[in-house]
Amino acid sequence: MSILDSKIPAGHISEKWTDHKNHLKLVAPNNRPKIDVIVVGTGLAGASAAASLGEMGYNVKAFCFQDSPRRAHSIAAQGGINAAKNYQNDGDSVYRLFYDTIKGGDYRAREANVHRLAEVSGNIIDQCVAQGVPFAREYGGLLDNRSFGGTQVQRTFYAAGQTGQQLLLGAYSSLSRQIGLGRVKMYHRHEMLDLVTVDGKARGIIARNLVTGELERHAAHAVIIASGGYGNVYFLSTNAMGSNVSAAWKAHKKGALFANPCFVQIHPTCIPVHGTNQAKLTLMSESLRNSGRIWVPMKKEDAEAIREGRLKPTQIAEEDRDYFLERRYPAFGNLVPRDVASRAAKERCDAGFGIEANDTNEGVYLDFSTEIKSKGKQAAYALGDHNPTEEKTIELGKKWIEEKYGNLFQMYQKITDDNPYETPMKIYPAVHYTMGGVWVDYNLQSTIKGCFVAGEANFSDHGANRLGASALMQGLADGYFVLPYTVSDYLADEIRTGKISTDTPEFEAAENDVKNSIEKFLSNKGTKSVDFFHKRLGLIMWNKVGMGRNEQGLKEAIEEIGSLRDDFYQNVFVPGDSNEMNPELEKAMRVADLIELGQLMAIDALNRDESCGGHFREEFQDSEGETLRNDEKFKHVAAWEYKGMDIKNSVMHKEELNYEFIKIAERNYK
Amino acid sequence: MATKFININLKIWRQKNANAKGSLESYKLDKVSTDSSFLEMLDQLNEQLINEQKESIAFDHDCREGICGMCSLYINGRAHGPDTGTTTCQLHMRKFNDGDTIYVEPWRSRAFPIIKDLVVDRSAFDRIQQAGGFVSVNTSGRTMDANAIPIPKADADKAFEAAACIGCGACVATCKNGSALLFVGAKVSQYALLPQGKVEAQERVVNMVRQMDEEGFGNCTNTGACEIECPKGISLENIARMNREFLFAAAKSE
Structure with a gap:
């Protein structure tokens, strides 16, 4: 029998969560202050969990490596958050959000978890509005919505292009309130460097105070890891510079299985790479695909002329433009899911139609001119001008665009020195989000008892591809509405445990391990920077474990990462x-974990002989370049068990996915 | 916007730790792409230092998209450098010329003590927020429906503009008095403009201002430098609104 018990409750999909909650064990209010909970990470999932558990009366310790919990990378999410409110009367429902998410994930997510996510989505919006989150509103004072990829309804709530910021500041304000009340103790500029387990249960962490360098032992009855995703394994990604896998990876090395590591989301609309000293890539929100049309020139010679600066995109006639998403996917057009849009852009660039004048010619246009004209005309009509001049129309259209996407346009201009109101944006896919992560059961508990994993750090809700505006939803769902129940259920058996001592052999051993690895780095007689190795890892990952993968490349990647690891330590x-x-030491510790993870990602990708969602194996595609899934052999979660230093010895365990309520089908956006 | 490469000289504040004496050190850096951000330039300098087996320069940074508020830096005597409406991570080297000498210092303010090199401690902002920067609503699946209270679009938009503050501290660093009024004013305003925040409005402003004073921030003398240097364009209006809220609260409490 598999060691993986997903603990999915029985019953109809729409009753599972309610019924499960009704039967979970509780901890009485008088017992909660005797129980310690550690939360690692203060993004949407971590901050909301820490605040909620603090409100309940538990003794919470929260950790973040940044200088303030408000800096966590959830803050950079731009476009929005989904919720099945159906405020727009376009036929949305909990079931549709559930269905869209399962289909968007290419039938590789767990039904029960996704349905729960859809169920609580509406509560999230209610909670955030009650906290004073200033979502965008219509003139009538009610909340506004927009569309995101992979859906045919408007269910995305937003605050300009800064939705993540506003939601995180909402969660941070709740967390701050608990810190002020003394129910949460905040450890900023602290990094978790190991998980401590005692008798198979998570009992605490070793953290490094990043200001003093001191190693600290922190004990708890449960540890929640909400440390985000691992996109930085590619070096260049839209993640923050500090985003890392270490907290999750340490849990993995202590026994938590790591699921579907090869499922990575490459986001279609990012600013193209400019040079070798570039440190990160910047996303241009998917919400822009509501208003922008993606194209490349129809003729290769036009693309070449553009790259050489002989032609401007505005000089290409309408009939000489290839709006390739609208052409290939008429039903969803520019709003196909991210994996589909990314691959289509890559296909055009590989075929020689890329427009960016960089080493790889990789770039396509995102053009707002059609929208500027159409919204400008609407605005003129609203002002009573039924026959506006073209000049007036364009002026009003630009104003409309500015109100919707002003900060994004400004950011684009700052980075590229191009004015996107006048000329189309240049964009190209970049690593953005990781669907894989620590394996968790329905209660978000990993295979280590008492170690819970939430948000992007777990694997559970997005299958092989995440839909836009669903990451914020999942982070807050986990932290506000799932963990408070399921962690309490676990803690109900801990009320007699008493204070957990850090003066034990387990803490001693974990601290010594950390101390040794630090000493090893500092005494190493090397000559190359951490970034040097990180960039090399990134190139291997991008070229061989990126948007297109094949057996030979993956086999090479596994070997190359193995030798890179030796080279790194030497x-x-x-x-x-x-x-x-010591920022260089912090980076070294993180890159050491990313290298190990990178190898596991390649192994997982090689093992999965199918294409699904963001995992595109070139051997498995149809004549039109669409993904070919293999449900017979791969309708499962691949969860890897750590088996020592050599990652190649990792052992895979399967969790079969059962689709009881959704008919599994070909994923079609045509 | 063709890419160019420039050679620059840098004078950068180095300070081993909070108690050590610091000084400006000189560095020379060649072949800096004008498409690089200011922080990518510092990455390049750090790479050069490490290749010379020297210690790299510590500076705060994270998202590099101008939203996390972690990056700081006083560049040529201006918070976040010579461009307006931008954070240091979104400042690009095309704003500088070949042969320039660039001065890089940490935020300078009593309430933001230096930790190392260019890194300062801004936790005073967190403590101000903990004193009252929230609506006292617990997590529950049972708050009222999000559309139960319509909010005029103008109010929601203004609340959003105030809430766009990234907490970077440029306002404090640039103020000759080291005042945090723009930061506190923005937070107070966000809630004062929304019905959800009105219930605790008086307590909030009193508690936040008390904490602000305890942290050692200076007073406001209406110079307006904070507004000019704020990367998110937070308006002075927010300070006026906070003052009104504070006066009202003070009058009511008597």
Whole structure:
């Protein structure tokens, strides 16, 4: 029998969560202050969990590596958050959100979890409005919505292009309130460097104070890991510079299985790479695909002329433009899911139609001119001008665009020095989100008892591809509406445990391990920077475990990452001391984990002989370049067990996915 | 916007830790792409230092998209550098010329003590927020429907503009008095403009201002430098609104 018990409750899909909640064990209010809970990470999932558990009366310790919990990378999410409110009367429902998410994930997510997510989505919006989150509103004072990829309804709530910021500041304000009341103790500029387990249960962490360099032991009755995703394994991604896999990876090495590591989301609309010193890539929100049309020139010679600066995109006639998403996917057009849009852009660029004048010619246009004209005309009509001049129309259209996407347009202009109101944006896919993560059961508990994993750090809700505006939804669903129930259920058996001591052999051993790895880095006689190795890892990952993968490339990647790892430990140079703030040391510790993870991703990708969602194996595609899933052999979650230093020895366990309520079908957006 | 490469000289504040004495050190950096961001330029300098087996320069940064508020830096005497409406991570080297000497210092303010090199401690902002920057609503699946209270679009938009503050501290660093009024004013305004925040409005403003004073921030003398240097364009209006809220609360409490 599989060691994986997903603990999906019995019953009809729409009753499972309610029924499950009604039967979970509770901890009485008088017992909660005697129980300690650690939360690692203060993004949407971590901050909302820490605040909620603090409100309930538990003793919470929250950790973040940034200088304030408000900096977590959820803050950078732009476009919006989905909820099945059906405020727009376009036929939305909990079932449709559930269905769209399962289909969007290419039938590789767990039905019960996704349905729960859809069920609580409406509560999230209610909660956030009650906290004072200033969502965009219509003139009547009610909440506004827009569309995102992979859906045919308007269910996305937003705050300009800064939705993640507003939601995170909402969660941060709740967390701040609990810190002020003394129910949450905040450890900022602290990084978790190991998970401590005692008798198979998570009992605490080893954290490094990033200001003093001191190693600290923190004990708890349960540990929640909400440390985000691992997109930085590619070096260049839309993640923050500090985003890393270490907290999740340490849990993995202590026994938590790691699921579907190869499921990575490459986001179609990012600003193309400009040069070798580039440190990160910047996303242009998917919401722009509501108003922008994606195209490349129809003729290769036009693309070439553009790259050489002889032609401007505005000089290409309408009939010489290839709106390739509208052409290939008329039903969803520019709003196909991210994986589909990314692959289509890559296909055009590989065929020689790319427009960016960089090393790889990789770039396509995102053009707002049609929308500017149409919204400008609407605005003129609203002002009573039924025969506006073209000039007036364009002026009003630009104003409309500015109100909707002003901050994004400004950001684009700052970075590229191009004015997107006048000329189309240049965009190309970039690594954005990781669907894979620590395996968790229905209660979000990993295979280590008492170690819960939430938000992007777990694997559970997005299958092989995440739909836009669903990451914020999942983070807050986990933190506000799932963990408070399921963690309490676990803690109900801990009320007699008493205070957990850090003065035990397990804590001692974990601290020594961390101390040794720090010393090893600092005493190494290398010559190359951590970034040097990180960039090499990134190139291997992008070229061989990126948007298009094949057997040979993956086999090469596994070997290359193995030798990179040896090279890293031999030749890395980490300056400074352990007893001070040392950013290079922090990076070295993180990159060490990313290298191991990278190898596991390649192994997982090689193992999955099918194409699904963001995982595109070139051997498995139809004549039109669409993904070919293999449900017979791969309708499962691949959860990997750590088996020591050599990642190649990792053992895979399967969790079969059962679709009881949705008929599994070909994923068609045509 | 063709890419160019420039050579620059840098004078950067180095300070081993909070108690050590710091000084400006000189560096020379060649072949900096004008498409690089200011922080990518610092990455390049750090790479050069490490290749010379020297210690890299510590600076705060994270999202590099101008939204997390972690990056800071006083560049040539201006918070976040010579461009307006931008954070240091979104400042690009095309704003500088070949042969320029660029001065890079940490935020300078009593309430933001230096931790190392260019890194300062801004946790005072967190403590102000903890004193009252919230609506006291617990997590529950049973709050009222999000559309139960319509909010005039103009109010919602203004609340959003105030809430767009990224908490970077440029306002404090640039103020000759080291005042945090723009930061506190923005937070107070966000809630004052929304019906959800009105219930606790008086307590909130009193508690946040009390904490602000305890943290050692200076007073406001209406210079307006904060508004000019704010990367998110937070308006001085928010300070006026906060003052009104505070006066009202003070009058009511007597």
